[in-house]
Structure formats: C-alpha cells, structure tokens
Amino acid sequence: MSNFCLFNPEHEIALASNLMNFTAPKAGRMLRADLGFLPVFWAEEGDVILVDDVDSCQNALDDFLSDCAWWLKTADKHLPHVVWTDGRRMDRIPLPSSIDPWGWDPAVWNRLSRIAIDKALLPSLHHIEQIRLLAHRRTAARLLAQLSGTGIVGEAFECQTMKEVEDLVARYKRVMIKAPWSSSGRGVRPFTPDKLLEAPQKKWIENLLHQQESVMVEPYYNKVKDFAMEFTMTHDGQVRYEGLSLFHTDHTAYTGNLLATEEVKRKAISTYFSTQQLDDIKVKICNCLPSLLTPVYQGPLGIDMMVVEDGNGHLLLHPCVEINLRRTMGHVALSLSPTHGDEVAMMQVVYDQHYQLKITK
Structure with missing residues (x-):
C-alpha cells in the first residue's frame, strides 16, 4: 500500500479563505506547478505523487537532479521510485492507503474528493474545520504561554x-x-x-x-535571527522531534534553508544561546503539544522561533512565533540534509520565469 502525496503551497491562503472552490493567486499556482515534485524527497518507495502536469513536473525534477546531483551524492541521498499522476486514469496507479498533502484545508479536500480514490481515506469536513481552527494563531499564543522561563521572551x-x-x-x-x-x-x-x-x-x-x-x-521584538524546530505529531498522540531548521527570509518571504547535520546547526545556534536552553525548549514543546493538538492533528508541523535582542543588548529566545500545522520547507531541507560530516549547502527557491529549487555551496 502506498501514500498519496501532493504539494499544495497555497494551503495557508486557502485556510484564510475557507472556501471549497478556492482559486489560488497566480504565484501560488505557479509554485505548485513548478515544484510539484517536492514530495519525492519525503516519499517512500512506490508512493503516488499528484501533480498538475506529469511531464512538466518530471522535467523540472530532472533539471534539479542534473543541477544538484553533486549534493545528493555528498549527502548520500537516494530518491525512491514513485508513481506520478495528474488525477486521471486512477485505475492505473497503486491503491493508496493514506493521503499526505502539504497541508489540509477545504480546497485541497475538495480537489481530492473529485479524484477516484477511496473517500474513506479523506478526513471529514468537520475534521478539516477543526484543523483550520487549530491553525489559528491563537494556538501559537497558547503554546507560547507555557514556554516561559529564564532567557525566554514572548507575548501574544x-x-x-x-x-x-x-x-x-x-x-x-x-x-x-x-x-x-x-x-x-x-x-x-x-x-x-x-x-x-x-x-x-x-x-x-x-x-x-x-x-x-x-x-x-x-509586542515588537528586535529580531536577530530566524530559525525553527520541525516535528511530527504521530498517530498515537506523541510528538517526534525531527530537527532544526536554519532559514533565511527577505522581508518575511522565505528564501532558503541551510543543509547541514543537526550537530552543525546546533553549533551555529549556540553562538546566540546555550544548546541546553535549546534542548529544554524542545522537551517542553514535546510535552505541551499533545494537549493542544490531539486528537485533531496528526502529521508534520513546524514551530518558527527567533533570537531577539532586548534594550540592554542581551540575547533572548522567542520560542514560538508561529506554529505551522503542515509540512514546511524546513522538513524538505531535513530530507536533503546529511546525517554525518561537516558538509553544508544552501537550499533555495529562486524565480526566473519559473520557480526552481537550487542547492548551492
């Protein structure tokens, strides 16, 4: 049995609209079309990936592999054999046992409901609404209130x-x-x-x-550094820590992620505060999230954090700026990161007539 995966980057805008028949902005549609191959990085052997156009998506993946084969070899990454589909002729693909979108929202539910897959695999619309309510920023505020401590800052x-x-x-x-x-x-x-x-x-x-x-x-905080922690909420209500995400933004828009081992990333963060403080927050989050999210949410999630500087020049940790109840580019980066060694690279999404995934030294 296989997973049925898809990349729907318009997810959060779709949540805000709360419309079944939602049409994403042009940039969102282009991102989905150009980078529809992304699920191959976390898919398993034999999984099915839904894309807008099979040929163009495979060509985009081939371009990425041609350009970035050096890094896949360096990081010892091997991509699985998957089945590509645009949603037609579903009788020709393996029967999926689960559905794994980038994020759940009414629009993606509607899109999937029109495809010839077992409707029992879809969550109910009531469940989708519960996920949407949890994705409200108040959930991040509730978690933040439970993470207070020495060297910690943040109110919402x-x-x-x-x-x-x-x-x-x-x-x-x-x-x-x-x-x-x-x-x-x-x-x-x-x-x-x-x-x-x-x-x-x-x-x-x-x-x-x-x-x-x-x-x-x-309150406004004087940001020094963005970063995130990536997690998975498992089916039995446990929280599994996946790794750090060190990313870059340009006027709040995502531009890229560091590809490196957890050890290298921890060393980079330790220039701002101790790794012990990082570990303490990780444990607190793993302990607090189940009461906030179960039994509604299962799957990948990310928590955006930041290093901030107070008025006296002291560095503090803001441990929960956002909770992303979906897969994130941080999860993609973890899928492409090495597990040993000191090699590092930068994963970026660049735009030149089309969106492209690039890896550079």
Missing part, C-alpha cells in the same frame, strides 16, 4: 474588538498585528499609536476583525 494577545487593539498599542507603543490566518508574512503589519490613526491602516484591522473575527497583537 487575541483581540476581538478595535478597543482591545487600541489598548494594547497604547500599552506597548510598538506592536505587530497579525491576521489569524495568513501566508508567508502576509497579513502581518507593524503598528505604532500614530499609525493606528491612519484611516487605511485602521480599515485593514477592521476588515480582519470582520472577516476572521479577531486579530493577534504582539
């Missing part, structure tokens, strides 16, 4: 009225206001008391309160 508040927002902006002077559901830094804006007086900015908040019923407000 859910506001359902403009008055609540105004009070927090007046209290903290400089804040980040976030939509409950948004994608890759979109739906996140900095605010000060003066900016809150600007009609277009206030309207943006009012629209979010109307459309998504609340907003999240967080």
Whole structure:
C-alpha cells in the first residue's frame, strides 16, 4: 500500500479563505506547478505523487537532479521510485492507503474528493474545520504561554474588538498585528499609536476583525535571527522531534534553508544561546503539544522561533512565533540534509520565469 502525496503551497491562503472552490493567486499556482515534485524527497518507495502536469513536473525534477546531483551524492541521498499522476486514469496507479498533502484545508479536500480514490481515506469536513481552527494563531499564543522561563521572551494577545487593539498599542507603543490566518508574512503589519490613526491602516484591522473575527497583537521584538524546530505529531498522540531548521527570509518571504547535520546547526545556534536552553525548549514543546493538538492533528508541523535582542543588548529566545500545522520547507531541507560530516549547502527557491529549487555551496 502506498501514500498519496501532493504539494499544495497555497494551503495557508486557502485556510484564510475557507472556501471549497478556492482559486489560488497566480504565484501560488505557479509554485505548485513548478515544484510539484517536492514530495519525492519525503516519499517512500512506490508512493503516488499528484501533480498538475506529469511531464512538466518530471522535467523540472530532472533539471534539479542534473543541477544538484553533486549534493545528493555528498549527502548520500537516494530518491525512491514513485508513481506520478495528474488525477486521471486512477485505475492505473497503486491503491493508496493514506493521503499526505502539504497541508489540509477545504480546497485541497475538495480537489481530492473529485479524484477516484477511496473517500474513506479523506478526513471529514468537520475534521478539516477543526484543523483550520487549530491553525489559528491563537494556538501559537497558547503554546507560547507555557514556554516561559529564564532567557525566554514572548507575548501574544487575541483581540476581538478595535478597543482591545487600541489598548494594547497604547500599552506597548510598538506592536505587530497579525491576521489569524495568513501566508508567508502576509497579513502581518507593524503598528505604532500614530499609525493606528491612519484611516487605511485602521480599515485593514477592521476588515480582519470582520472577516476572521479577531486579530493577534504582539509586542515588537528586535529580531536577530530566524530559525525553527520541525516535528511530527504521530498517530498515537506523541510528538517526534525531527530537527532544526536554519532559514533565511527577505522581508518575511522565505528564501532558503541551510543543509547541514543537526550537530552543525546546533553549533551555529549556540553562538546566540546555550544548546541546553535549546534542548529544554524542545522537551517542553514535546510535552505541551499533545494537549493542544490531539486528537485533531496528526502529521508534520513546524514551530518558527527567533533570537531577539532586548534594550540592554542581551540575547533572548522567542520560542514560538508561529506554529505551522503542515509540512514546511524546513522538513524538505531535513530530507536533503546529511546525517554525518561537516558538509553544508544552501537550499533555495529562486524565480526566473519559473520557480526552481537550487542547492548551492
């Protein structure tokens, strides 16, 4: 029996829309089409991968393999033999035993329900709505509240009225206001008391309160470094730590991940704070997540973190900026990272008429 895998990078925008018949923005559709081969990096032998167009996806994978064969050899990575499909002639593919999308949302459920696969493999729409509610940024705020300690920083508040927002902006002077559901830094804006007086900015908040019923407000933190921890919530309700993700962003948009062993990544982070503090937070997260997520969510997830500098120049750890209840580019990077040695590389998504996955020294 095989897994039925697919890359739906428009997932978070689809969650925000909450529409069954959701049409992704052009960039999301292009990303899905150009990088639809990504599941091959975590698939197992004989798995099925759903793509928009089989020929173009296989060509894109061939281009990647031609360009990056040196790294796969260095990292001792071997890709499985998989079955590609565009959803037609499903009678010709192996019968799947499970479905593994990038992330679950009403739109991907609708897409999969129209394909000739066993509908018993699909979660119910009620279950999809429960996953969507857990993907609300309030879940990250709830986890954050359980991770306090020495050298730890971070607060987040859910506001359902403009008055609540105004009070927090007046209290903290400089804040980040976030939509409950948004994608890759979109739906996140900095605010000060003066900016809150600007009609277009206030309207943006009012629209979010109307459309998504609340907003999240967080004090502004002076970020020094982004990173993440990747996990998997197992079927028996346990949390399995998968590894660190050291990534780069450009104005909140993802640009690339470091490919290296866990040891090399831990050494890099230890320039900011002790690995013991890192391990303590990892253990706390593994202990706290089951009560927040079970029995609703099973599968891969990532927790974005950051190193911040306080007003006295001290470095602190913000242990939960976001929870991504989906597979992440950090998981992809882990699939392509070596398990031993000191070799490092950078995995990047670049755009030149088409999106491409690149690995460079």
